[in-house]
Amino acid sequence: MTQQAVRWTADQVLALAPDAASRKAGSKLGAAGPWSEAGSTEEGTVWGLCRGSGSKPYQTVVDIADSAGPAYKCSCPSRKFPCKHALGLLLLWAGTDGAVPSGQAPDWAAQWLEARRRRAEGRSAAGGGSGAASPGDPEAARRRAERRAERITAGAAELEQRLTDLLRGGLASAERAGYGLWEETAARMVDAQAPGLAARVRELGAIPSSGPGWPVRLLEECALLHLLDQGWLRRERLPDDLAATVRSRVGLPGSADGPPVRDHWLVLAQYDTADARLTTRRIWLYGAESGRTALLLSYGAAGRAPELALPVGLAFEAELSAYPGAGQPRAALGERFTPAAPAAIRPKGLTTHQATARYGEALLADPWLDSCPVTLERVVPTPDGDSWQLADADGESALPLTPSARSRPELWRLIALSGGAPVTVFGECGHRGFTPLTAWPQGEGEAVPLC
Amino acid sequence: MNTTPASAGAPAGGSWEELVTVALLGTERRTLQGQRPGRGAPAALLDAAAVETVRRRAGVRPARAAARPEPAAPDPRPALPPAAARRLATLLADRPGTGGGGRRGTAPDLMELLPQWLALANTHGFAAPPGTLPALLDAARARTDLRPAALAFAGPRALWLARLNPEWRFALRSSSGGAPALPEEPGRIQQLWQEGLFAERVALLSAVRAKDPSAGRELLVATWATERAEDRLMFLDSLRSGLCAEDEAFLERALADRSRNVRATAAELLSALPGSALAARMAARAVSCVAVDHTRGTPLVTVEAPHECDAAMERDGVVPKPPAGRGERSWWLGQLVEAAPLAAWRERFGGRSPEEVVALPVADGWQAELHAAWCRAAVRQRDPGWSRALLGVPSAPEAGGPGAVSLAERAKLLATLGAGERAEWVAGFIGTHGLSEAFQLLGVCAVPWAGGLGRAVVDALDIARDAGSYPWSFSGVMGLAERCLDPAEAGRLEGLTSVPDESERTAPGTGDYWAEAFQRLVTTLRLRATMSAELTAP
Numbered sequence: 001m002t003q004q005a006v007r008w009t010a011d012q013v014l015a016l017a018p019d020a021a022s023r024k025a026g027s028k029l030g031a032a033g034p035w036s037e038a039g040s041t042e043e044g045t046v047w048g049l050c051r052g053s054g055s056k057p058y059q060t061v062v063d064i065a066d067s068a069g070p071a072y073k074c075s076c077p078s079r080k081f082p083c084k085h086a087l088g089l090l091l092l093w094a095g096t097d098g099a100v101p102s103g104q105a106p107d108w109a110a111q112w113l114e115a116r117r118r119r120a121e122g123r124s125a126a127g128g129g130s131g132a133a134s135p136g137d138p139e140a141a142r143r144r145a146e147r148r149a150e151r152i153t154a155g156a157a158e159l160e161q162r163l164t165d166l167l168r169g170g171l172a173s174a175e176r177a178g179y180g181l182w183e184e185t186a187a188r189m190v191d192a193q194a195p196g197l198a199a200r201v202r203e204l205g206a207i208p209s210s211g212p213g214w215p216v217r218l219l220e221e222c223a224l225l226h227l228l229d230q231g232w233l234r235r236e237r238l239p240d241d242l243a244a245t246v247r248s249r250v251g252l253p254g255s256a257d258g259p260p261v262r263d264h265w266l267v268l269a270q271y272d273t274a275d276a277r278l279t280t281r282r283i284w285l286y287g288a289e290s291g292r293t294a295l296l297l298s299y300g301a302a303g304r305a306p307e308l309a310l311p312v313g314l315a316f317e318a319e320l321s322a323y324p325g326a327g328q329p330r331a332a333l334g335e336r337f338t339p340a341a342p343a344a345i346r347p348k349g350l351t352t353h354q355a356t357a358r359y360g361e362a363l364l365a366d367p368w369l370d371s372c373p374v375t376l377e378r379v380v381p382t383p384d385g386d387s388w389q390l391a392d393a394d395g396e397s398a399l400p401l402t403p404s405a406r407s408r409p410e411l412w413r414l415i416a417l418s419g420g421a422p423v424t425v426f427g428e429c430g431h432r433g434f435t436p437l438t439a440w441p442q443g444e445g446e447a448v449p450l451c
Numbered sequence: 452m453n454t455t456p457a458s459a460g461a462p463a464g465g466s467w468e469e470l471v472t473v474a475l476l477g478t479e480r481r482t483l484q485g486q487r488p489g490r491g492a493p494a495a496l497l498d499a500a501a502v503e504t505v506r507r508r509a510g511v512r513p514a515r516a517a518a519r520p521e522p523a524a525p526d527p528r529p530a531l532p533p534a535a536a537r538r539l540a541t542l543l544a545d546r547p548g549t550g551g552g553g554r555r556g557t558a559p560d561l562m563e564l565l566p567q568w569l570a571l572a573n574t575h576g577f578a579a580p581p582g583t584l585p586a587l588l589d590a591a592r593a594r595t596d597l598r599p600a601a602l603a604f605a606g607p608r609a610l611w612l613a614r615l616n617p618e619w620r621f622a623l624r625s626s627s628g629g630a631p632a633l634p635e636e637p638g639r640i641q642q643l644w645q646e647g648l649f650a651e652r653v654a655l656l657s658a659v660r661a662k663d664p665s666a667g668r669e670l671l672v673a674t675w676a677t678e679r680a681e682d683r684l685m686f687l688d689s690l691r692s693g694l695c696a697e698d699e700a701f702l703e704r705a706l707a708d709r710s711r712n713v714r715a716t717a718a719e720l721l722s723a724l725p726g727s728a729l730a731a732r733m734a735a736r737a738v739s740c741v742a743v744d745h746t747r748g749t750p751l752v753t754v755e756a757p758h759e760c761d762a763a764m765e766r767d768g769v770v771p772k773p774p775a776g777r778g779e780r781s782w783w784l785g786q787l788v789e790a791a792p793l794a795a796w797r798e799r800f801g802g803r804s805p806e807e808v809v810a811l812p813v814a815d816g817w818q819a820e821l822h823a824a825w826c827r828a829a830v831r832q833r834d835p836g837w838s839r840a841l842l843g844v845p846s847a848p849e850a851g852g853p854g855a856v857s858l859a860e861r862a863k864l865l866a867t868l869g870a871g872e873r874a875e876w877v878a879g880f881i882g883t884h885g886l887s888e889a890f891q892l893l894g895v896c897a898v899p900w901a902g903g904l905g906r907a908v909v910d911a912l913d914i915a916r917d918a919g920s921y922p923w924s925f926s927g928v929m930g931l932a933e934r935c936l937d938p939a940e941a942g943r944l945e946g947l948t949s950v951p952d953e954s955e956r957t958a959p960g961t962g963d964y965w966a967e968a969f970q971r972l973v974t975t976l977r978l979r980a981t982m983s984a985e986l987t988a989p
Contacts, residue, residue, distance in 0.1 A: 010537040014544060027544050031559055032981075033974025051970075094537065095981070160494075167493035170477025219474045223500035352513040360509040367505045383615060384517040397513035409585065412616060416584040419608045420522030431508040441581065448582045 008064075008342070011449070012311030013090040015270065016070065018304065022080050022087060029088025032099040038092060039103035044339050046093045046100060047109040050085045052076065060085040061109040063116065065339040070309070073112050081305075148193050152250060155192025156229045159185065159201070163226050171215050171222075175208040196251030200225050224368055241326035245366050248325045256332030258322030263287035265294075266315040266345045268373075268426050269437035271451040274302065281306040284373055284426070284437065285320070285331075286347040293347070293373045294320050294331040308333070312438055313447040315343035327365025329373060346440055346447075347426060349377025352392050352399045355429045371430025378422040381415045388415075390434055393422035402433040410450040414439050417448050467507065470500050523611035528578035535572070535985040536580050542568055543586040559975035563934055565590065567898075567979065569600035571986050579605050584612055588619045598622075624650050644670055649682060657689045664693035672701055680710040687716050694720060699727045706766055718768020722790035723831055729767055730792045736764065737791035738799045740784055741821070744814070754817035756780035757787065781820050788824035793837050805840035823860070830863045838864040839872075845879030862891045874901035881907040886915065886928050893928065899937040908932055909940065912969075913947060922964040929968050936972070938980035944973050 010030070017023040029035075029050065036057065038048030044065030049057040060074040062082070072086040093100040105113065162185055166174060182205030189198035200221070207218045231238065231246040238246065248254050268284040279300040286293055298306035319334035350358065355374040362372040379390040382398060387406050391398035405411060405427075417423055417439050427436040427450075436450050473481050478492035486495055531539065542565045572579075579587060584605055591601035602609060602622055613622035643655050660667030671686050678686065687705060690698055698720070705717035706729070721729035736757070744751040757764075760771040760783050768790065773782035793805070800808045813821055822841065829837035842864050865873045877892045878901075886908070896904060908928065915925060922929075947969040 010541045010544075023544060027541055027561060028559070030541060031974055031978045033559065033970060033977065091541065095534065163497060164493040167474060167496050168478050170480065171475045173477070215475050216471055219471055219500050220504045222474075223497050223504045226494075226497040227501040227505075356511050356513055359511065363505055363509045367501075380519050382517050382519050389514065389517060391516035391519060392513075396516050398516035399513055412585040412612065413582050415615065416581045416608065416612055419581060419611060420520045431511050 008090070008094050008311065008314070009446070010091055010094055012314060012342075013087060013094050015311040015449070016082055016090070016309045017087055018080050018082070022082075022084055025084035026087025026091060029084055030091025030095065031088075032092065035089070035092060035099065037106065038089065038100045039105070040093055040100050041105060042102065045105055045109065045113060046089055047105060048089050048092070048100070050076075050088065052085075058085050059108050060089050061105075061112055062086050062090055063113060064090070071116060081307075148252075151192045152194045152197075152232065152252075155189050155194050155197060156232045156250075158188060158192075159197060160226065160229050160233075163222055163229075166222065171218050174218060175214075179205045179209075181205075194251050196249050197225070197228070198251070200228070228368060239326075241324075241365070245325035245328060245368075248323065248328065249366075249368050254324045256321040256323045256330075258324070258331070260319035260321050260334050261287070261290060261292070261331075262317070262319045262337075263290050263292070264315055264317050264343075264345070265320065266343060266347070267310040267312050267340070268293070268347065268375075268447075269312060269449065269451060270310055271437065272306070277302050279304065279306055281308065283308065283310050285310075286345070286375075286426075287320075288315070288343075288345045291348060293329060294322070295329040295373070296333055297330060310340060312449040313342055314340035315345055316340040325366070327362050327369065342446075346424060347375040349375040349424050351395065352376065352379065352390065352397045353395075355399060355434075359429050359431075369430070370432070371428035371435065373426070374429040374434075375424060375426045376434075377424050379425055380420065380422055381411075381418050390425060390436070399429065399434040402430075402435050405433070405435040408451075411436070413448060414450050417441050467503050470496065470503060474500065520615070521611075524607035526578045526606045526608060528576050528606065531572070531577045531580060532985060535577070535982075536583075538982055538985055539568065539572075539580070539583055543583060543590060559933065559971060559978050560930075563930065564975070564979065564982065566597055566600060567934060568982055568986075569597070569604050571983055573600060573603050575986050577604075577986070579609070581608060584609050588612065588616075588622060592619065592621060640670070644674070649685075653685055653689060656686060657692065660689060660693050664695055665697055667693070668698055668701055680713065683708065683710060683713050684716060687713060687720070690720060694723060696724060696726055699724060703728065706768070714766075715768050715770070718790070719831070722768070722792075725792040725794060725832065730790070732763075732767055733787055733790040734792055734795035737784075737787040738795055740787065741796075741799065743800060743811070750811060752811045752813040752817075752821070754784070754813065754815065754821060756784040756817075781817075785820060785824045785827075788821065789827040789831065791828065793825070793828055793832055793834050805837045809840045809843075826860045826864060830860075830867060833867045835868050835872075838867045842876060845876050846883040858888060858891045862895045865892060866895050870897040871901065873897070874904040878904040878907035881911050886911045886925060890927050890931070893931050893935070896935070898935045900935050902937065905936050905940050908936070909944060909947075916947075916961075916965045919961065921961060922968050926968075929972065933972055933975040936976060938976045938983070941973050941976040941980065944969060944976070 014023050014026065017026055034051040035048045036051070038046070040046040045061065045063050047059075047061040050060055051057045058074055058076045060076075060083075061072075063071045070082070072082040074083045074085045076083055076085055078084065089100075182201055186198045186201040186205070189195075189201055204218065204221055204225070207214050207221060210217065228246065228249055231242070232250050235243045235246055244254065265285040265287055268286050270281065270283045272279050272281045274280070279302065281298040281300070283296040283298070284293060285296065296308065296310075298308035300306035316339060317337040319337075320331040321334055322328070323330040323332065355376055358374055359369075359372050362369050376390055376399070378393040379399075380393050382389050382391040384398070384400065387400060388411065389398040389400045401411070414423070414425065414436050418441075421442050423442060424440040425436045426438045427434050439448050439450055440446075441448070469483065473483055473496060478488065478496055482488045482492050483496060483499065486492055530536075542561050587601050587605045588609055591598045591605075598621070605622075609619075610622055613619035640655065640659065644652060647655060656667055656670060659670055668690065671690070675683070690702075702717045702721045702724075706714055706721070708714050708717065718729060721727045722733060724730060740755050740757060742753050742755070744753045757780060760769055760779070764783070764787075765771055769783060769786045771779075771783075773779045796805075796808055797803065800811070803811075809822070809825075812818075825837065826841050828834070829841055842861060865876060868876070874896050877889065877896055880892060881889050881904075889908075889911075893900075893908070899905075900908070909932075912925060912928070912932070916922070947966075
């Protein structure tokens with residue numbers, strides 16, 4: 001592989017930035033000026049000295065070839081990760097200025113690389129056996145699990161009581177009761193160690209103020225919560241797959257013990273959602289050979305970017321292991337065999353009819369599913385009153401966009417990319433509509449992230 | 452999305468609508484059909500609703516497609532080279548207002564390079580990557596100075612987008628996205644002119660005018676009597692481009708217009724036509740006010756300002772009432788001299804050249820008034836000979852020309868000269884007077900700066916540093932230099948980027964700042980060279 005071939009685009013580099021300020025600061029450092037003695041190797045190590053405000057330049061080195069994702073080291077005091085110097089250095093490398101010639105890593109960079117490699121070898125030697133390291137005694141673990149299950153059962157029963165009370169008095173009263181009641185119930189579910197139930201309850205609280213049609217949405221969500229409660233209370237009688245889905249929906253941690261699937265994985269989309277405590281990063285992958293779509297989740301403390309970052313449009317050879325549960329796309333990233341590099345792979349697409357059918361089938365396995373990942377082929381973004389839809393270029397049907405997707409500025413990038421012509425769009429298709437995440441233009445062209 | 456209506460296969464308990472009604476009212480008040488009220492009623496309702504919810508969701512079908520948008524006009528221009536496309540993404544990612552501020556550091560100011568990048572891309576005739584259009588339109592919306600170049604680069608698809616997004620309506624208003632396309636068939640032009648919106652008509656008129664000045668004028672003449680006064684003013688103004696002798700008859704008629712502003716604009720346009728009757732009338736009036744007194748040893752210019760502003764003068768665009776604080780006679784004189792063709796003065800001054808005329812002493816303190824009026828005339832008539840004379844020698848002790856000539860006027864005079872001469876004059880000026888006054892003058896010089904001018908600026912910056920000046924006093928010129936200096940100068944500047952030893956004369960710490968500023972200058976020049984190379988790469 002030539003070095004030119006593994007060069008990233010500026011967008012892909014900037015996707016690694018932990019926040020907007022870092023993006024900006026990194027962009028500014030992506031020019032030859034402050035840099036000296038920069039260089040790179042064919043394997044994908046990049047280094048350089050960046051002149052800062054102090055007398056001694058910062059030593060920055062990035063290893064993008066590492067199969068566990070890019071690794072950074074910089075002598076600056078920043079706690080951002082990666083810091084602006086690492087981003088700037090990668091931007092410099094991504095450009096074609098020739099400012100980062102091929103060469104031999106200087107001692108300070110080589111030392112760090114060497115140390116990393118040794119650690120990595122140590123890790124793989126230690127973790128060579130089964131992935132699941134089981135601490136402590138299995139009997140105690142079983143007792144802990146039992147205690148937790150009992151608590152959840154008590155929580156589910158209490159939740160059922162609340163739902164029953166609500167339906168007895170009527171949903172109209174929920175509008176008056178306000179948010180507080182639900183907050184309190186959610187807190188009870190946290191105590192019951194059922195975070196999945198708690199999250200759903202919290203969402204219920206927001207529905208009465210969510211605009212016209214709220215009684216329908218509230219009834220739907222109450223009914224699905226009831227369904228989940230009942231699923232939990234009768235989990236022994238469910239098929240194994242469905243029982244696993246119920247457990248993970250309730251919020252019990254699972255372990256990715258599915259058989260590892262080796263494939264050439266294309267990064268379809270990466271986006272973050274944040275609440276007060278946690279930043280959740282979702283990364284959708286597409287297996288070029290298996291045709292499977294898998295979801296990687298990565299978490300960061302509030303306000304900090306999750307560590308795993310995979311820029312859209314890159315592909316790599318790796319093993320993925322699925323989490324348990326029917327219809328669950330979630331997987332864990334196992335061993336990576338090649339560094340991420342730009343690839344011309346595009347996922348196979350469906351028509352809008354096939355997409356809704358796909359969602360319907362997915363509900364069969366997991367009735368709580370809000371949406372499923374789908375690639376639409378030959379669709380035209382089309383204005384429809386105040387909203388937008390993705391219309392089949394060769395048919396008469398269309399998927400409306402979800403309310404949140406239609407207010408995002410990235411919608412316009414999709415419309416611009418199309419210019420009225422058919423495009424390929426990857427996104428999430430559900431009962432609320434379609435959320436576009438990535439698009440490809442007609443003919444040749446790179447993936448354009450929309451989130 | 453469409454959800455399937457309740458069908459015959461609906462579960463016990465009835466339709467979805469019924470479920471919602473019962474849920475809203477509560478099972479205390481109402482129960483599902485076939486259900487008995489009581490303790491089990493809410494659970495039964497939830498069961499039925501769960502089944503129905505999943506059934507409805509699983510039955511989601513696509514909606515009917517709305518009318519597809521008309522596809523955007525194809526953009527025949529070639530795609531950007533990949534490196535240039537990446538550069539554009541970086542430049543657009545550097546939006547103002549995202550953190551930062553304060554000290555600028557050694558990194559280039561990317562947003563300031565966007566105008567140059569756009570100009571280069573437009574010269575090479577590349578098409579904008581569609582994905583960047585929203586960012587380009589947003590940038591153009593925020594900065595009006597970017598609009599012409601950004602819209603030209605963004606091309607037809609940006610206008611297509613602007614029709615779909617009200618935030619980008621400005622793109623449809625400004626006719627600056629290159630010359631607007633003229634309709635092919637002549638009937639369509641007439642129709643658009645008769646029925647179009649004001650902005651469309653202005654754009655149409657300037658487009659027709661640019662192609663065929665007479666056709667443009669005739670278009671306007673046909674509807675002139677029915678136009679509103681504000682519109683007449685704007686339309687008249689668009690005759691400024693392609694102004695020719697054939698326009699005179701129409702403009703003479705406009706001198707009798709009901710609107711004062713229209714009259715004044717017509718008079719101004721006529722005075723820019725040196726062969727026009729109005730110009731001749733103004734020349735006669737102006738010349739009669741100025742004479743040469745040969746009775747003394749050296750010839751002396753004497754001025755006898757007009758004593759009244761008669762109706763004929765007023766008709767020719769002379770504004771009778773002076774602004775507060777100015778005498779009315781000198782006010783009238785200024786207007787007469789400004790509107791008179793400069794060629795008239797050669798005869799009046801016995802065949803003297805502009806230089807000789809400007810050098811003559813003027814009696815009774817009229818010099819400032821007279822020379823200022825000549826400056827305005829030279830700018831209006833774009834007369835390089837007079838401009839040169841009025842600018843004088845750049846190294847003259849009182850900063851070049853006569854004291855009456857302000858920096859702003861000098862910048863305007865410079866604009867009438869050729870690019871080479873302009874650069875040479877400004878270089879001479881900086882060589883003598885330094886940079887403190889030069890900002891405005893540098894602004895009218897062609898980019899990139901000619902070799903001599905660039906060297907003069909760099910030398911002056913170097914001198915300022917050695918003299919221990921504060922670097923932030925020169926931030927304006929530094930910013931200009933970053934954008935305008937020829938990137939080839941970067942090598943010569945390398946020596947200036949080191950931190951000099953603090954001498955007694957310098958304020959503490961300024962050395963670092965100067966080194967930083969020069970570093971940024973060099974970095975920016977290098978980046979500009981790279982930008983340009985990326986756009987020319989095959």
